[in-house]
Amino acid sequence: MNLKEYDKKTAGKKADVLSKYEIIRAEETYQQAGAYYVRIQAMAKKHHISLRQEFDEHDTPDTKYIVITDDEFPIATARMYPIDEKNVMIGRVVVLPEYRHMGIGTMVVTECEAWAKELGFSNAAVESRDNKVKFYEQLGYEICGEPIQGDTFLCIRMVKNLQ
Numbered sequence: 001m002n003l004k005e006y007d008k009k010t011a012g013k014k015a016d017v018l019s020k021y022e023i024i025r026a027e028e029t030y031q032q033a034g035a036y037y038v039r040i041q042a043m044a045k046k047h048h049i050s051l052r053q054e055f056d057e058h059d060t061p062d063t064k065y066i067v068i069t070d071d072e073f074p075i076a077t078a079r080m081y082p083i084d085e086k087n088v089m090i091g092r093v094v095v096l097p098e099y100r101h102m103g104i105g106t107m108v109v110t111e112c113e114a115w116a117k118e119l120g121f122s123n124a125a126v127e128s129r130d131n132k133v134k135f136y137e138q139l140g141y142e143i144c145g146e147p148i149q150g151d152t153f154l155c156i157r158m159v160k161n162l163q
Helices: 003-018 029-047 104-118 130-138
Strands: 021-026 064-070 073-082 087-095 123-129 154-161
Touching: 021 029, 021 104, 029 064, 029 073, 029 087, 064 104, 073 104, 087 104, 104 123, 104 130, 123 130, 130 154
Parallel strands: 087 123
Antiparallel strands: 021 064, 064 073, 073 087, 123 154
């Protein structure tokens, strides 16, 4: 099998795996609870982040959440909120450890971008952990500014035009 055939076969397997997951625009309380569950399990516990630090002023009733489920069990999430009328922040992109490196993080961010476009935003921003910059670059984000030391992680602001 040559490399091209291998890539097609691998892409096909990945598409089959990803097709079993459900993407939810979490507008109901129980769906948003799924977002919180993933964040607590994958980030707060692992990195000893307090609930006050993990759930900040951007977790409001107006915040938009994406939740991805596997057989109705939440496995990944992200949140987004407006920076201003043209720009949206995508953040708290989290995938449970046992589901990482399967394309699910890309799925979450891509759905946030699609929803943001539908809501009329032109640009998306992320504040990427320093060790995740390559992931966002692969999705078309560009570094914008100097690193920022947050409460827990060193972060780098990145932006992408959604048009």
